[in-house]
Amino acid sequence: MNVTALAVLLGVPLWALAADEPFIITLATRAAIFALAGVGLNLALGTGGLVSLGHAAFFGIGGYAMGILASHAQAFAPIMEAPFLIEGTKSMPMIWLVAMLSSALAALAIGALSLRTSGVYFIMITLAFGQMIYYFAISWPAYGGEDGLSIYVRNEFPGLNTLVPMQFFGVCFVILCLALLLMNAIHKSAFGLALSAARQNETRVLSVGMKPYNLRLVAFVISGAVTGLAGALFADLNRFVSPTMLSWQMSGEIIIFIIIGGVGRLFGPVIGAMIFILLEHTLGGLSEFWHVYLGALLLGIVLFAKGGVIGALAGREKAHD
Amino acid sequence: MTDVVLSTERLFKSFGALMATNDVSLDLRKGEIHALIGPNGAGKSTLIQQITGHLASDSGAVRLMGEDLTEVGPAERACKGLGRTFQISSLAMEHTVLQNAVLGALGQRGNVMSFFKPVMKDTQLLAAAKEALAQVGLAEFAATRTADLSHGQRRQLEVAVALTLRPKVFLMDEPMAGLGLEGAQQMIGLLTDLRREAPILLIEHDMDAVFALADRISVLVYGEVIATGTPEEIKVNPEIRRAYLGDEVLT
Numbered sequence: 001m002n003v004t005a006l007a008v009l010l011g012v013p014l015w016a017l018a019a020d021e022p023f024i025i026t027l028a029t030r031a032a033i034f035a036l037a038g039v040g041l042n043l044a045l046g047t048g049g050l051v052s053l054g055h056a057a058f059f060g061i062g063g064y065a066m067g068i069l070a071s072h073a074q075a076f077a078p079i080m081e082a083p084f085l086i087e088g089t090k091s092m093p094m095i096w097l098v099a100m101l102s103s104a105l106a107a108l109a110i111g112a113l114s115l116r117t118s119g120v121y122f123i124m125i126t127l128a129f130g131q132m133i134y135y136f137a138i139s140w141p142a143y144g145g146e147d148g149l150s151i152y153v154r155n156e157f158p159g160l161n162t163l164v165p166m167q168f169f170g171v172c173f174v175i176l177c178l179a180l181l182l183m184n185a186i187h188k189s190a191f192g193l194a195l196s197a198a199r200q201n202e203t204r205v206l207s208v209g210m211k212p213y214n215l216r217l218v219a220f221v222i223s224g225a226v227t228g229l230a231g232a233l234f235a236d237l238n239r240f241v242s243p244t245m246l247s248w249q250m251s252g253e254i255i256i257f258i259i260i261g262g263v264g265r266l267f268g269p270v271i272g273a274m275i276f277i278l279l280e281h282t283l284g285g286l287s288e289f290w291h292v293y294l295g296a297l298l299l300g301i302v303l304f305a306k307g308g309v310i311g312a313l314a315g316r317e318k319a320h321d
Numbered sequence: 322m323t324d325v326v327l328s329t330e331r332l333f334k335s336f337g338a339l340m341a342t343n344d345v346s347l348d349l350r351k352g353e354i355h356a357l358i359g360p361n362g363a364g365k366s367t368l369i370q371q372i373t374g375h376l377a378s379d380s381g382a383v384r385l386m387g388e389d390l391t392e393v394g395p396a397e398r399a400c401k402g403l404g405r406t407f408q409i410s411s412l413a414m415e416h417t418v419l420q421n422a423v424l425g426a427l428g429q430r431g432n433v434m435s436f437f438k439p440v441m442k443d444t445q446l447l448a449a450a451k452e453a454l455a456q457v458g459l460a461e462f463a464a465t466r467t468a469d470l471s472h473g474q475r476r477q478l479e480v481a482v483a484l485t486l487r488p489k490v491f492l493m494d495e496p497m498a499g500l501g502l503e504g505a506q507q508m509i510g511l512l513t514d515l516r517r518e519a520p521i522l523l524i525e526h527d528m529d530a531v532f533a534l535a536d537r538i539s540v541l542v543y544g545e546v547i548a549t550g551t552p553e554e555i556k557v558n559p560e561i562r563r564a565y566l567g568d569e570v571l572t
Contacts (some may be wrong), residue, residue, distance in 0.1 A: 188440065188441065190435040192440070197413040207395070208429075209429070
């Protein structure tokens with residue numbers, strides 16, 4: 001099942017390459033990037049039980065990290081000169097690093113405060129932080145404000161021509177696979193065991209001498225960093241970053257990927273993002289109001305298949321992978 | 322006394338006008354089972370929570386091996402050697418029995434920030450976890466999902482997890498609760514052996530179990546310890562008879 005999902009995600013653009021349909025490749029790239037964002041959130045939401053309605057903040061911060069670095073590089077204007085010189089860059093690895101570090105830092109700050117609450121309060125406070133950053137981006141004219149920031153040429157990766165759709169898809173696909181490997185390792189690690197135990201029973205974790213708050217904060221930071229990386233890739237795909245990436249609808253969409261695929265499932269967000277893109281593409285062509293059908297699908301899943309698509313297909317006996 | 326492992330010194334706790342813990346000084350000595358009995362609402366669970374650090378005391382001190390734990394949080398107290406079982410089973414229900422035991426062993430080791438090594442392949446942790454499961458008689462259920470265990474088995478697992486912590490004392494909040502006759506007998510057998518590992522502060526409603534197990538008994542009424550003594554002394558104490566024990570148990 002998991003292998004099938006990756007095979008489809010890789011197979012579709014390969015077919016599109018042969019059939020000379022570059023737009024399909026772009027769609028697959030979008031799916032891979034959304035999946036990556038979901039894989040990030042899934043550590044907090046699925047394993048840790050932290051329903052964050054503010055993950056667009058990290059997605060957007062990753063996007064703006066790319067936008068700011070690249071816009072300075074294309075204008076040949078350093079970001080700052082004093083006390084030391086920081087220049088823009090067009091190098092993807094460098095941008096990814098900055099995107100992950102800055103979103104991890106934001107996740108540390110937001111998590112440190114939000115994780116003092118739980119349940120509905122946690123949802124609301126992460127939403128509030130997300131909206132703060134959204135309105136900050138809108139009102140910050142230096143980087144486009146409401147209009148966003150356009151980058152003329154996609155950033156560079158050594159040895160590749162990233163403007164060729166298939167090559168950029170390859171980059172995103174490999175990163176997604178690496179993130180899945182990382183999450184798989186974390187899930188099976190001592191940290192993963194403790195984090196998931198903290199979701200199930202906080203007192204149990206406390207009484208064996210562990211602090212749930214610390215576990216959750218670390219999970220939130222890793223989660224934010226991965227979603228931030230997805231944001232940098234998304235901005236690079238569109239060569240454009242705007243406050244929309246920071247909006248709460250974006251946070252909701254990332255949660256939707258996970259719910260469609262299966263909460264807490266390693267490949268849940270991959271399958272969820274693929275279905276989302278498929279619906280967006282096919283139904284979106286029929287009607288502007290395709291979200292109605294998405295809503296119906298979500299309702300169906302929440303009511304009848306709580307384990308999402310994977311849960312429904314894998315059956316109950318393999319309740320947790 | 323040098324063989325005191327755990328002691329409370331003049332603990333107080335009130336909720337509004339209700340005195341839940343009123344000047345409680347207790348000690349738990351090496352190798353003993355010290356039972357804490359008292360009617361419902363006497364403040365037994367409150368006292369346990371004050372000892373584990375889940376509730377802050379208004380005043381007084383809790384000492385483990387002479388060290389004052391008053392300013393120490395619940396997670397650190399567990400690390401320092403307070404092994405606890407709960408009145409209502411408190412386990413990670415989706416995990417397997419073995420995973421719950423490994424979680425305890427992991428807590429005992431202390432380093433949980435390990436992200437890449439598969440924890441269920443760690444031979445050291447597995448050995449500790451399996452040993453504890455064998456000790457409580459759950460070895461054959463290692464791969465069972467905890468939610469699928471019977472009530473009695475969950476109580477046994479609670480004890481196993483506490484065992485993996487290699488605690489200096491056990492704090493057990495009604496380990497017999499809800500067990501059938503056979504289950505209770507099994508648990509009594511288990512606790513009898515356990516006191517050699519570490520002394521047990523036992524809260525229990527089952528008087529047969531208390532008189533079978535306890536070396537000393539303290540009686541808590543309205544948050545106050547009205548008597549401490551051997552089971553024989555407690556049996557004949559007229560005040561306790563009146564306050565708490567039915568005649569039925571004593572004959």
